[in-house]
Amino acid sequence: MAKIKIKLVRSVIGRAEKHRKTIEALGLRKVGQVVEKEDTPQIRGMIALVDYMVEVIE
Incomplete structure (x- = not known):
């Protein structure tokens, strides 16, 4: 299966708990x-849930 690279571009400080846990799960x-x-x-x-904090490098 294909691989994708995901880069964290914004901090999780002050974000919703669900979004912080999603970033951690990634x-x-x-x-x-x-x-x-x-x-x-x-x-x-x-x-898609945290698209404003991550960047996808395909």
Whole structure:
């Protein structure tokens, strides 16, 4: 399956608890960090929830 890279571009400070937990579930901890994940509908849904804080590098 295809891989996508996800980069955290905005801080989680002051964000909703659900959004902070989603960022944590994606494996992101620091601003500027990049993780590589499988391109699944579940991951895409998580990205859609916090799209204002992350950047997708395909």
